[in-house]
Amino acid sequence: MGVAVRDGGGRLLGDGRAVDLRAAGVDAETIRAAIRGSSTRVTVDCPTPSRWWGRLCSPGDGTDALDRVVAAARSRGHRPAVERELAAAERALRELSVESVDTDATRRRLADAGTEVERLREEVATARGRLQSRRELGADTTEAEAALGEATRRLSEAETELVAARQAHEEAQRRAREAREARERRLRLQDRVANRRRDARRALATRVREPFDDAVDAVPGEATLSTEPLEVAGCEVTAALAAIRIAHLDAPVVDATDRFAGASAAASALDVPVIRV
Amino acid sequence: MxxxxxxxxxxxxxxxxxxxxxxxxxxxxxxxxxxxxxxxxxxxxxxxxxxxxxxxxxxxxTRPLNEYESVPEPVREAATAYAAREQPSTPYAKFAAGTDHPEPAAMRGREL
CATH class of the missing domain: 3.30.70 (Alpha-Beta Plaits)
Known part of the structure; x- marks a missing residue:
């Protein structure tokens, strides 16, 4: 099945399974937007791109080679069994609500209250000393007594505040401990999601390893897919082209790689409509 | 630390x-x-x-625990005795029953 590319005015720029737009001066981003149906400058008549098309459509755009292989495997309809567990873990993670555990305010209040009590204890001791020495001198003690009374009163208030601050902090700590249970669960779920995702990718890559090797032989360059460790070695563009070849894509691929003699060579090697820019 | x-x-x-x-x-x-x-x-x-x-x-x-400083002697002795028990399957509560070793509930209720 071919595609048809028109400019904003409806003039046909090219059509068929292989469209060469190098002379039309349209860039890859414009074409990709047009394929998604979101460009006003150019329109491309073609099937709607699948959800895996975005990762596969532009060889050499920096998308991770393994991501491409995984997307290609999914486009072929592979659904590893571990994906059900992955989906369950992702759902549990989304549904988990985690309360805030900030005890900053009560920590600060407790520390301030402690400092204030210390300060006032010293003040009381000083006032007491002053009163004592005035008594020994036989001097007037009215003022010194009042000062001691005032300092003692303030110390008592500060001590009350310290008790209240300690209780508030203990209560906040208790709530924080409870909230950390949820964070604990969240961390376990995050780890489970990451592990299952890795398992799923490995399973998908394993499923398409042979077709991928064959596809590499059919496109220019060298690349290999291994599963232990899970990686793609060799030329990134070659790997991207091989992933396209094994993928089931209806929407066209946007090729700017210079790996093929022309758009039709690309379309037949990649087994998908190609727009060359 | x-x-x-x-x-x-x-x-x-x-x-x-x-x-x-x-x-x-x-x-x-x-x-x-x-x-x-x-x-x-x-x-x-x-x-x-x-x-x-x-x-x-x-x-x-955190700080290191000096049990000789902060843990009452009966608790330390109970730990030693329980670790050396003859029946590994005996739970502590049963082990302590009828002895001088402290009850677990009592220990839970007392802060160090």
Whole structure:
């Protein structure tokens, strides 16, 4: 099945399974937007791109080679069994609500209250000393007594505040401990999601390893897919082209790689409509 | 020492990086938690992590336990006796019943 590319005015720029737009001066981003149906400058008549098309459509755009292989495997309809567990873990993670555990305010209040009590204890001791020495001198003690009374009163208030601050902090700590249970669960779920995702990718890559090797032989360059460790070695563009070849894509691929003699060579090697820019 | 425990993957990664870059201030690293030195620098590292990851970082101050100083003798003796019990399957509550060893509930109710 071919595609048809028109400019904003409806003039046909090219059509068929292989469209060469190098002379039309349209860039890859414009074409990709047009394929998604979101460009006003150019329109491309073609099937709607699948959800895996975005990762596969532009060889050499920096998308991770393994991501491409995984997307290609999914486009072929592979659904590893571990994906059900992955989906369950992702759902549990989304549904988990985690309360805030900030005890900053009560920590600060407790520390301030402690400092204030210390300060006032010293003040009381000083006032007491002053009163004592005035008594020994036989001097007037009215003022010194009042000062001691005032300092003692303030110390008592500060001590009350310290008790209240300690209780508030203990209560906040208790709530924080409870909230950390949820964070604990969240961390376990995050780890489970990451592990299952890795398992799923490995399973998908394993499923398409042979077709991928064959596809590499059919496109220019060298690349290999291994599963232990899970990686793609060799030329990134070659790997991207091989992933396209094994993928089931209806929407066209946007090729700017210079790996093929022309758009039709690309379309037949990649087994998908190609727009060359 | 400062015990730093983490509760998210990002916070755990940051903690590992901190421990790797500051071996001298890291007393011990256990997966998602670490003991940092009880110094201003240890506190600086711990607080930096909390600034970055908020509630996903828990900081506690720990100190070594001297049981001869802080744990009553009956408790220490009970631990020794229970560790040396003849029947490994005997739960402590049963082991302590009818002896001078303290009841678990009583120990739970008393702070050190």
């Amino acid at each position: 400062l015990l730093v425990a983490t509760y998210s993957r990002e916070a755990r990664t940051s903690l590992r990086n901190v421990c790797r870059s500051h071996e001298a201030a890291t007393v011990r690293q256990f997966g998602r938690a670490a003991l940092l030195a009880d110094t201003e620098f240890g506190a600086f590292l711990a607080l930096r992590l909390r600034e970055k990851h908020g509630g996903d970082v828990q900081i506690e101050r």
